[in-house]
Amino acid sequence: xxxxxxxxxxxxxxxxxxxxxxxxxxxxxxxxxxxxxxxxxxxxxxxxxxxxxxxxxxxxxxxxxxxxxxxxxxxxxxxxxxxxxxxxxxxxxxxxxxxxxxxxxxxxxxxxxxxxxxxxxxxxxxxxxxxxxxxxxxxxxxxxxxxxxxxxxxxxxxxxxxxxxxxxxxxxxxxxxxxxxxxxxxxxxxxxxxxxxxxxxxxxxxxxxxxxxxxxxxxxxxxxxxxxxxxxxxxxxxxxxxxxxxxxxxxxxxxxxxxxxxxxxxxxxxxxxxxxxxxxxxxxxxxxxxxxxxxxxxxxxxxxxxxxxxxxxxxxxxxxxxxxxxxxxxxxxxxxxxxxxxxxxxxxxxxxxxxxxxx
Numbered sequence: 001x002x003x004x005x006x007x008x009x010x011x012x013x014x015x016x017x018x019x020x021x022x023x024x025x026x027x028x029x030x031x032x033x034x035x036x037x038x039x040x041x042x043x044x045x046x047x048x049x050x051x052x053x054x055x056x057x058x059x060x061x062x063x064x065x066x067x068x069x070x071x072x073x074x075x076x077x078x079x080x081x082x083x084x085x086x087x088x089x090x091x092x093x094x095x096x097x098x099x100x101x102x103x104x105x106x107x108x109x110x111x112x113x114x115x116x117x118x119x120x121x122x123x124x125x126x127x128x129x130x131x132x133x134x135x136x137x138x139x140x141x142x143x144x145x146x147x148x149x150x151x152x153x154x155x156x157x158x159x160x161x162x163x164x165x166x167x168x169x170x171x172x173x174x175x176x177x178x179x180x181x182x183x184x185x186x187x188x189x190x191x192x193x194x195x196x197x198x199x200x201x202x203x204x205x206x207x208x209x210x211x212x213x214x215x216x217x218x219x220x221x222x223x224x225x226x227x228x229x230x231x232x233x234x235x236x237x238x239x240x241x242x243x244x245x246x247x248x249x250x251x252x253x254x255x256x257x258x259x260x261x262x263x264x265x266x267x268x269x270x271x272x273x274x275x276x277x278x279x280x281x282x283x284x285x286x287x288x289x290x291x292x293x294x295x296x297x298x299x300x301x302x303x304x305x306x307x308x309x310x311x312x313x314x315x316x317x318x319x320x321x322x323x324x325x326x327x328x329x330x331x332x333x334x335x336x337x338x339x340x341x342x343x344x345x346x347x348x349x350x351x352x353x354x355x356x357x358x359x
Contacts (some may be wrong), residue, residue: 002116002187003046003047004020004037004038004039004046004047005109005112005113005116006038007039007046007099007114008020008101008105008109009106009109009110011041011101012101012102012103012105012106012109012343013106013110015096015103016041017041017066017070017071017073017100017101017102018039018041018066018100019040019062019065019066019098019100019101019102020038020039020040020064020097020098020099020182021037021038021039021040021049021058021096021097021098021099021275022036022037022063022096022097022099022171022185023033023035023036023037023049023094023095023096023171024095024097024171024181024183025075025091025094025095025172026093026094026098027092027094027095028082028092028093028262029082030050030082030092030093030094030245031049031050031051031052031054031094032049032050034170034171034173035170035171036048036049036050036149037049038055038058038059038061038062040058040063040066041066041223042063042066043122044182045059048158049094051179054080054082054094057080058080058096058185059080059096061076061096061098062098063181064065065135066079066100067100068135068136069100069135069136069139070100071102071103071109072102072136072139073099073100073101073102073104073139074098074099074100074136074138074139075097075098075099075100075126075127075128075135075138075139075142075329076097076098076128076134076135076138077095077096077097077098077128077129077130077138077181078095078096078098079093079094079095079096079321080093080094080095080096081093082123088166093239095173097126097128097173097183097215097305098135099126100135100139105145108124108144108145108147111147111186112124112147112209115148115149116187116188116189120149120188120189121149121150121186121187121188121189122147122148122149122150122186122187122188123147123148123150123184123185123186123187124145124146124147124183124184124187125141125145125146125147125148125180125182125183125184126142126145126146126183127143127180127182127231128142128180128181128182129180129181130179130180130181130185142180143270150186150188152323158270162256171183171184171185171186172184172185176235188235189281190215190216191212191214191251191252191253191256192213192214192215192216192255192340193215193216193217193218193250193251193255194215194216194217194218194254194255194257195217195218195220195246195247195250195254195255195256195257196209196210196217196218196219196220196257196258196259197220197246197256197257197258197259197260197266197269198221198228198258198259198261198285199219199221199227199263200226200259200260200261201325202240202259202285202325202328202329203221203259203327204228204325205234205325205328206257206329206332207219207231207235207335208232208237208329208331209329209330209332210232210234210333211232211233211234213333213337215234216233216234216235217232217235217236218233218235218236218238218246218250219235219237219238220237220238220239220240220243220246221238221239221243221260222239222240222243222260222265223239223241223261224318227239238327240340243265243268243269244268244269244272245262247269247272247273247275247276247293250279251259251277252278253278253279253280254279254280255279255280255282255283255336255340256269256273256279256281256282256283256334257283257285257315258270258273258282258283258284258285259284259285263290264275266284266286266294267294267297267298270282270284270294270297270298270311271301271303274298274303274307274310276313279310280339280340280343281312281333281336281339282310282311282312283311283312283313283315283332284311284312284315285312285313285314285315285328286313286314287314288313288314290312290313291311291313293309294310294313312335314334315328315331315335316328316331316332316334316335317334317335317338318333320334
């Protein structure tokens with residue numbers, strides 16, 4: 001999540017300018033939501049605002065700005081209708097905010113990079129001239145980027161009294177009484193925390209899929225030698241003789257996946273998870289036979305039977321029955337995303353219970 005921050009930090013630290021493109025406002029249907037970023041240099045890009053002709057045009061505008069303002073920096077706002085002129089048929093429109101980042105921006109980028117690494121949230125506020133205004137003038141009059149420490153659960157707000165034209169949970173873009181446009185966005189570490197037990201073939205396949213998603217992964221196993229030499233940037237390895245302690249230390253709202261090499265260990269982990277009442281998801285790999293055996297044993301160990309509905313076993317979205325590790329990984333990742341979407345939008349209907357992939 002926020003991979004552009006890491007990339008921008010490295011680029012600016014070695015004196016290379018870049019352009020940060022932010023979707024500031026969305027009207028109607030669009031390929032990505034407000035607060036999505038694209039980082040552009042003369043030869044490379046990081047992240048995406050949806051691909052297609054919109055992204056090509058954004059890259060073109062960014063590189064034009066980079067050619068003109070790579071030394072002094074600049075800001076620019078432009079609205080794009082997602083219709084025939086762009087070769088797209090979404091039918092909506094997006095407003096893009098362009099910021100040429102130079103060495104002068106290294107201080108706030110470094111501060112943001114440090115806060116995110118420490119698990120802290122920030123509110124980033126920046127002013128722009130009206131759409132179509134000269135980019136250099138916008139940079140000169142708009143002032144510095146303001147970075148404010150923010151509680152990760154605090155709603156988006158801004159100290160100025162402004163008339164909001166649009167509002168989003170992570171990003172707001174509006175015009176002030178002085179005519180200037182303001183972009184404010186909350187940047188926080190992902191609270192999508194997955195705790196995966198088991199470094200076998202399926203566990204390794206799941207970690208590779210999760211590497212592409214905006215989540216954090218704690219990957220635990222007793223067998224140090226089973227972990228690969230390198231793991232994705234969003235993954236932390238816990239090679240431990242006491243994996244139950246990893247359950248205890250997991251944050252509230254964690255997503256637990258149990259798939260170790262040992263059924264006895266799986267059972268101990270299930271008992272530890274059921275001692276908590278604050279997890280978002282609990283999946284156990286296995287067949288319906290394994291589920292029934294575990295329910296019987298867990299009941300004997302004091303787990304109330306009514307809680308068994310919280311244990312997803314078999315795991316994975318319904319309709320995918322293949323047992324290859326990559327197939328299971330995709331089915332499980334899809335289920336995690338669906339649960340995540342439901343919890344982020346509590347007023348939407350809950351999905352039907354999955355039968356999952358049996359092993």
